[in-house]
Amino acid sequence: MYASDFAYYRADSVAEVGRLLRKYPGAKLLAGGHSLIPLLKLRLASPSALIDIGRLDTLKGISVTDGGVRIGALTTHAEIAASSDIASRAPALSRAAGVIGDPAVRNRGTIGGNVAHADPASDLPTVLVALEASIVVATGETERTVPAGDFFQGMMTTALGEQDLVTAIEVPAAANGQGQAYEKFSHPASRYAVIGVAATVSLTVSTVSNVAVALGGLVPAATRAGSVERALSGQAPSAGAIAAAAATVSDDLGTDLIGDIYASAEYRRAMAPICVKRALTTALGHAFSQAETAKARSPWWKPSWL
Amino acid sequence: MVEVDSETGAVILKRYVALDDCGPQINPVIVEGQVHGGVVQGIGQALWEEAVYDEGGQLVTGSMLDYALPRADLLPDIEVLSTVTPSPHHPLGVKGIGEAGTIASTVAVYNAVIDALRPLGVTSLRMPLTPQRVWQAIQQAKG
Numbered sequence: 001m002y003a004s005d006f007a008y009y010r011a012d013s014v015a016e017v018g019r020l021l022r023k024y025p026g027a028k029l030l031a032g033g034h035s036l037i038p039l040l041k042l043r044l045a046s047p048s049a050l051i052d053i054g055r056l057d058t059l060k061g062i063s064v065t066d067g068g069v070r071i072g073a074l075t076t077h078a079e080i081a082a083s084s085d086i087a088s089r090a091p092a093l094s095r096a097a098g099v100i101g102d103p104a105v106r107n108r109g110t111i112g113g114n115v116a117h118a119d120p121a122s123d124l125p126t127v128l129v130a131l132e133a134s135i136v137v138a139t140g141e142t143e144r145t146v147p148a149g150d151f152f153q154g155m156m157t158t159a160l161g162e163q164d165l166v167t168a169i170e171v172p173a174a175a176n177g178q179g180q181a182y183e184k185f186s187h188p189a190s191r192y193a194v195i196g197v198a199a200t201v202s203l204t205v206s207t208v209s210n211v212a213v214a215l216g217g218l219v220p221a222a223t224r225a226g227s228v229e230r231a232l233s234g235q236a237p238s239a240g241a242i243a244a245a246a247a248t249v250s251d252d253l254g255t256d257l258i259g260d261i262y263a264s265a266e267y268r269r270a271m272a273p274i275c276v277k278r279a280l281t282t283a284l285g286h287a288f289s290q291a292e293t294a295k296a297r298s299p300w301w302k303p304s305w306l
Numbered sequence: 307m308v309e310v311d312s313e314t315g316a317v318i319l320k321r322y323v324a325l326d327d328c329g330p331q332i333n334p335v336i337v338e339g340q341v342h343g344g345v346v347q348g349i350g351q352a353l354w355e356e357a358v359y360d361e362g363g364q365l366v367t368g369s370m371l372d373y374a375l376p377r378a379d380l381l382p383d384i385e386v387l388s389t390v391t392p393s394p395h396h397p398l399g400v401k402g403i404g405e406a407g408t409i410a411s412t413v414a415v416y417n418a419v420i421d422a423l424r425p426l427g428v429t430s431l432r433m434p435l436t437p438q439r440v441w442q443a444i445q446q447a448k449g
Contacts, residue, residue, distance in 0.1 A: 188354050189374035261358050267438045274313045
């Protein structure tokens with residue numbers, strides 16, 4: 001189906017985006033177009049105007065900051081997946097960006113468009129919520145920062161207002177010794193996440209700490225799995241402890257579970273603890289290998305045979 | 307050869323070997339390509355492709371977002387072997403190869419999955435063998 005008629009404007013600056021949004025109420029912003037164009041063609045969205053922000057070079061690129069990385073809203077998934085700065089500071093984000101859709105989608109789709117669209121089956125919201133990232137939002141000339149946990153509010157619903165533009169995503173760098181993982185149950189056709197679980201854990205001496213787990217695909221908006229986090233925090237790391245903590249995810253799912261012709265709500269409910277368990281196992285494995293590397297480098301640590 | 311993830315019901319293709327005989331091969335590269343295409347189409351029927359209709363008769367797998375066609379990253383390298391038995395009914399001794407791979411692949415993959423589930427007493431399932439369907443069979447078998 002063809003999209004219904006719309007006017008088209010190309011913005012040359014962030015300020016101009018603000019002006020155009022004020023002038024054309026109900027206009028939609030066009031970045032990579034990988035969520036918006038399908039909606040237009042299915043006529044699920046019929047905005048009167050599109051404002052093309054694709055050439056705003058100031059919104060492109062990845063920069064290292066004091067606390068982590070700042071990713072411009074128009075940075076593509078492929079650029080994020082290929083960035084060594086992100087791989088070392090936010091490995092779960094690096095991995096998630098690399099399993100979005102397929103290469104064509106990753107080369108065009110942008111992180112800003114992805115979070116603004118807020119599809120519950122999307123990969124990045126889940127990771128950004130677990131990593132406690134922030135979304136930088138511009139309204140005209142003023143800028144504000146919204147924690148990812150507050151940004152995603154429901155199915156395709158965010159904290160964005162009519163005149164808002166996502167300009168960047170700020171992701172904190174992983175702490176020393178922190179392990180991160182993103183576990184994805186991919187739909188074979190759409191490549192969306194039937195289930196996506198992002199997890200971070202730290203190991204201190206012999207207990208698990210700083211557990212963060214976020215769920216995608218299961219519930220209308222990416223959400224932290226508080227029960228799992230509480231159940232694992234302070235435990236000695238073991239397969240049993242992980243499985244027991246993962247089983248508590250049923251308390252985090254609520255009653256509004258997503259189900260469709262490919263995977264029913266009942267099936268997703270059964271798969272949730274399995275995906276959580278796998279994400280935690282991978283994250284803990286990374287935390288372990290970091291602890292081993294740190295030990296090997298430490299001048300105070302000597303192997304037992306010396 | 308397949309592996310079934312007993313926790314999720316996901317089917318993972320580990321190895322696929324095709325042996326066909328189209329007589330003397332004029333262009334072996336085309337023969338191999340035809341076998342690849344046919345094998346993949348058959349596997350699609352076994353594991354992914356399904357036209358689903360709702361109660362109102364509306365096709366709900368009408369787009370590439372819902373209808374799962376086989377894609378390269380879901381498949382192992384296909385090992386293609388051939389024997390050469392000339393046909394007595396043709397002056398060149400050749401036989402058709404177009405889609406020959408399709409004939410065996412649906413059944414081979416389906417039977418491999420059923421074989422993996424045999425210890426649980428599962429003897430048949432409806433295609434395509436989606437993770438949910440395989441998982442349900444595993445759950446029912448476990449009681």
